[in-house]
Amino acid sequence: MSVWTVVEHRAGAMRDVTADLLARAGGLDAGPVTAVVLAGPGEADGLVSGLPPGAHRVAVAEHPDLAGFNGAAWAAVLAALARREVPAVILGAHSAAGADWAPALAALLDAPVVTDAVDLAWEDGALTAQRSVYGGKLHARVRLAPASTTVATVRPGGADAPLPAGTAAVDRVEVQVPSGLGKRFVEWVQEAAGSVDIAQADVLVSVGRGIGDAESVEVAEALAEALGATVSCSRPVVDLGWLPKERQVGVSGKTVKPKVYLALGISGAFQHVTAMKDAGCIIAVNKDPKAPIFRTAHYGIVGDLFKVVPALIKAVREARGTA
Amino acid sequence: MNLAVFVKQVPDTAEADLVVAADGRSVRTGDAPLQLNEWDRFALEEAVLWKERTGGALTAFLVGPEEHEDALRRCLAVGADRAVRVWDPALPGQGPCAVARVLRAAVGDEPYDLFLCGAQAADDGFGLVGPLLAGELGIPSATLVNRLELQDGRVRCTRELEAGWGEVVDLDLPALVTIQTGINEPRYVSILGIRKARKKPIDLLGLGDVGLDDRRVGEAGSRLRVEAFAPPPAGREAEFLEGPPDAVARQVVDLLREKGGVL
Numbered sequence: 371m372s373v374w375t376v377v378e379h380r381a382g383a384m385r386d387v388t389a390d391l392l393a394r395a396g397g398l399d400a401g402p403v404t405a406v407v408l409a410g411p412g413e414a415d416g417l418v419s420g421l422p423p424g425a426h427r428v429a430v431a432e433h434p435d436l437a438g439f440n441g442a443a444w445a446a447v448l449a450a451l452a453r454r455e456v457p458a459v460i461l462g463a464h465s466a467a468g469a470d471w472a473p474a475l476a477a478l479l480d481a482p483v484v485t486d487a488v489d490l491a492w493e494d495g496a497l498t499a500q501r502s503v504y505g506g507k508l509h510a511r512v513r514l515a516p517a518s519t520t521v522a523t524v525r526p527g528g529a530d531a532p533l534p535a536g537t538a539a540v541d542r543v544e545v546q547v548p549s550g551l552g553k554r555f556v557e558w559v560q561e562a563a564g565s566v567d568i569a570q571a572d573v574l575v576s577v578g579r580g581i582g583d584a585e586s587v588e589v590a591e592a593l594a595e596a597l598g599a600t601v602s603c604s605r606p607v608v609d610l611g612w613l614p615k616e617r618q619v620g621v622s623g624k625t626v627k628p629k630v631y632l633a634l635g636i637s638g639a640f641q642h643v644t645a646m647k648d649a650g651c652i653i654a655v656n657k658d659p660k661a662p663i664f665r666t667a668h669y670g671i672v673g674d675l676f677k678v679v680p681a682l683i684k685a686v687r688e689a690r691g692t693a
Numbered sequence: 694m695n696l697a698v699f700v701k702q703v704p705d706t707a708e709a710d711l712v713v714a715a716d717g718r719s720v721r722t723g724d725a726p727l728q729l730n731e732w733d734r735f736a737l738e739e740a741v742l743w744k745e746r747t748g749g750a751l752t753a754f755l756v757g758p759e760e761h762e763d764a765l766r767r768c769l770a771v772g773a774d775r776a777v778r779v780w781d782p783a784l785p786g787q788g789p790c791a792v793a794r795v796l797r798a799a800v801g802d803e804p805y806d807l808f809l810c811g812a813q814a815a816d817d818g819f820g821l822v823g824p825l826l827a828g829e830l831g832i833p834s835a836t837l838v839n840r841l842e843l844q845d846g847r848v849r850c851t852r853e854l855e856a857g858w859g860e861v862v863d864l865d866l867p868a869l870v871t872i873q874t875g876i877n878e879p880r881y882v883s884i885l886g887i888r889k890a891r892k893k894p895i896d897l898l899g900l901g902d903v904g905l906d907d908r909r910v911g912e913a914g915s916r917l918r919v920e921a922f923a924p925p926p927a928g929r930e931a932e933f934l935e936g937p938p939d940a941v942a943r944q945v946v947d948l949l950r951e952k953g954g955v956l
Contacts, residue, residue, distance in 0.1 A: 380858065439860055442833055466854040469812075470836045473821050476790075477828025482916040483790065485819050502925065503817050505706040508713070508720065509925045510817075512788075515916035552833035552865035556849070561857035573955055579707070597955065609735075609875035621855050630953035637707055651952040653945060654931065658707070662925070669948060670931030671941055681938035685946045689956050 371401035372455070374429075376448065376462040376471070377421065380439070381558055382413055384420045386526070387463040392424030393529035400458045400492040402426040405538070406451070408444050410437025418540060428540045435547035438555035441470030447545045449478040456518050459497060461490075464523040476521040482514040483521040490522060497522060505639060506662035527644055564616025566600065573599035573630045576619055576646070579606040580635020580656060580675060587612055589679050590634055596686040602626065604642045620645045634675045638663030655679070694749035694843075697805045698740040699796055699826070700733040700768060702761035703816045713922045720922055729764045732811025736872040738879040739841060740809045741772040747843070750774045752803070756784065756795050762895060769890035770882050776893070781900040783907035788915030789821035795910055796822070797829035798903035807848065808869035812837050823871035834869040835862050839876045 375391040377384070388405075395403040405425035407414050414430045421428065429451070435443045448471070452460060460475065462468040464486040476483035487499035488509070496516040502525070503510045514520050568574060575594040581587055587601070594601045603613045605620050619626050621641040631649035635656060636642060643666045646652070654667035655675045664670040671678055704711075709725030729737070737753070744751045752775045753768035755761060765776035779799045784791075800808075808830070810823035820836065827834030839859070840851035852860045853873045864870070900907060912918055934944045949956045 380854070440862065441836070466837050466852060466860075469820050470824070470852070473824035473836075474828060474834070476821075477825055483821065483825075484917060485821055498920070501818075503922075504704075504709065504711055504720065505815060506925065507706060507709070507711050508922050510922050511920045513918050513920050515918075517916070552868065553835070554863045556861035556863055559851065559859040559861060561859075573953070597949075605874065611878065622853050623857065625856070630949060630955055650954075651948060653948065660710070664931040664933075665925065665928035667931040668929070668952070669945075670933045671945075672933065673938070673941070677938045678941055681942035682945055685939070685942035686949075686956065689946045689950075 371458045372404055373398055373400050373402070374404045374406050374452075374457045374460045375425070376444075376460065377405050377407045377417060378463045378465060378467055379409070379417050380467075382416060384417055385463070385465070387465060389422035389424070390526055390529040391461055391463060391524065392422055393531060394490060394524050395459075395461050396424050397530070398459060398490060398492045404429050404457065406448065407431070408436045408447055410434060413437070421538075425538045426536070428538045429543050430540060431543050431545040433545055433547050438558065439467055440551070440553055440555045441467070441474055442551040442553040443547050444471040445474035445478055446548050446551065448475050450545065451543060452479060452519050458519065459492070460519060460521050462521075462523045464525045468523040472521050472523045479519055479521070481519050481521050482517050484512060484514055485523045487522055487524045488528065490524060496520075502640060505637060507660060525640065561615065564614065566616055568600055568602045568617060568619065569624050569626050571600035571602075571626070571628050573597055574602045574619070574626060574628045575599045575632045575634065576602040576604065576636060577607055577613070577634050578604040578636030579610075580637070581607065581612070582635075584610070584612040586676070589676065593632070593679050593683050593686070596683050596690070596692070599630075599632075604636045604639070633663055633667065634679065636663050637661050638666055694743055694747040694806045695804060696740050696744055696749055696751045697754060697800065697808045698737050698751060698768065698773070699754045699808070699810045699822065700737060700764045701730045701755065701811070701814050702727050702757055702764040703730045703814055706815055717921045718919055727761065727763065729767050730811050730814050732813055732815070732872060732874055733764070734879045735874050735876050736809045736811045737768055737771060738877045739872050742877060743807065743841075743843070744772055749806075752777060752805075754779070754796055754799055756780065756792050763887070765895050766887050766890045767882055769893045770886040771880060776895045777898060778895050779898045779903065781907075781910075783900060783911045786912045787910055788917035789819045790825050790916065791910045791914040792822050793825035793829050794914060795903065795905065796826050798905050799898055800830070801903070804867075806866050808832075808867070810869065810871045812871040812873050820871070823869060827869040830867075830869065832867050832869055833864045834871070835864055836871045837873045838870045839873045841870060841876070
């Protein structure tokens with residue numbers, strides 16, 4: 371019995387979540403941990419040398435079709451290796467990459483699969499997972515059916531530091547990528563830098579969907595001006611076109627760590643919270659007392675932001691003597 | 694293009710007061726309104742845009758009880774030509790892999806060029822039905838797509854990754870894509886439009902109609918069982934500031950000075 375962790379990397383660089391994965395894999399107690407590195411020709415050595423601790427063995431597969439990222443090619447290679455070695459669990463990140471290869475792998479292996487687990491346990495030969503559901507308002511414990519191999523992805527962050535497992539032997543494995551996958555990697559793209567870098571701001575006034583409409587963003591802008599702060603936002607505000615993408619705090623946008631983060635009408639989805647939870651002082655205003663943001667904020671105000679924010683603008687101006 | 698879109702009706706979780714039922718395994722959503730899943734709104738809009746651009750046809754699919762039919766009415770109101778709802782007493786409690794199997798069976802032999810799903814559902818958030826359905830169909834897929842271009846016999850997809858990164862992949866058709874929010878601007882649908890769509894028929898299929906037996910679906914076919922729902926474990930619980938807005942504002946100013954080192 372063994373546990374595989376699929377090493378997450380992008381454009382030649384290891385991604386932080388790999389350390390989480392190795393820690394989770396070791397903590398499962400379902401056998402020794404193999405770190406699987408899938409990479410294009412010549413890419414693997416750098417990744418192997420930068421591998422976080424926790425693996426007993428490293429399996430390395432290089433192939434031209436594994437260059438860049440192609441979830442179908444990753445799934446095909448992992449499926450072929452898994453049929454040979456039959457690991458009990460194949461663990462990946464709940465990331466953009468994991469969201470692509472893990473379901474495809476489960477489909478190929480006809481394996482039970484769970485995604486976005488915040489915690490995993492191996493009990494009586496089957497995997498159980500804690501998942502955050504309904505926008506973070508509830509947790510669900512799910513049990514997967516026993517199977518020769520189970521596929522799981524875990525939410526980045528929250529794992530303990532991995533224990534060093536000693537020197538890991540590195541196996542180079544020969545792999546074939548089937549032709550006719552119908553999917554080809556073309557290129558990486560990166561957002562052009564905008565005119566504002568919200569990651570540099572000491573104070574962020576951040577708005578969520580609760581701001582209601584595009585015009586009301588002015589309320590937050592007025593507060594930001596009074597405070598000498600910068601306006602940022604959560605994803606729905608960008609999706610709705612109320613603010614540009616460069617203002618987005620979140621997994622797909624910017625990670626920020628200001629001294630003060632004022633969250634106005636932000637529910638607190640994981641994708642947002644994970645990118646601002648390390649701010650020095652988080653103050654949230656939301657009309658829903660059960661909003662998940664109050665589990666991350668240091669201070670909470672349950673109420674109508676259109677009453678609280680004007681009062682706050684006034685109080686800030688008085689404090690600054692600019693009233 | 695012959696297009697298929699797969700949708701789900703979910704409670705509005707932002708407003709929902711969720712109560713775990715006595716059995717611990719189901720959730721009562723109180724009076725929270727049901728709505729078309731956020732990601733599916735964008736998938737539907739993308740499907741309608743491609744229907745309009747290519748002069749094709751669009752079929753909308755949903756697995757769910759009758760009270761979820763409004764999601765299909767919305768699809769019909771914005772441009773779907775046909776709607777199919779699959780339901781059976783054996784289906785409640787099933788996980789994503791069983792849903793994918795049911796949808797695969799409902800698609801049948803119809804030759805669709807492009808299948809679209811939302812990248813995830815707002816309630817259980819697995820993000821599995823789309824790629825598992827692609828597996829069932831034996832066609833290539835791309836998840837988290839935030840840009841889609843059609844190029845002679847294939848689709849060029851930009852996938853949204855983390856921290857401002859994207860990935861461009863090509864898929865040969867037929868293919869399945871799961872759509873990320875923000876890819877387009879979903880059109881406004883008036884109540885009148887939805888009401889008019891009530892006149893359009895919705896095909897109702899049972900398990901027998903799609904040729905599945907109940908061991909392959911429902912909880913039995915899911916190989917994933919929700920054992921218990923519970924409130925999330927304690928996090929950093931906020932200290933709540935109380936009082937009228939002026940008093941709360943003064944407390945915030947004090948915090949900004951003392952804790953934030955600003956002002």
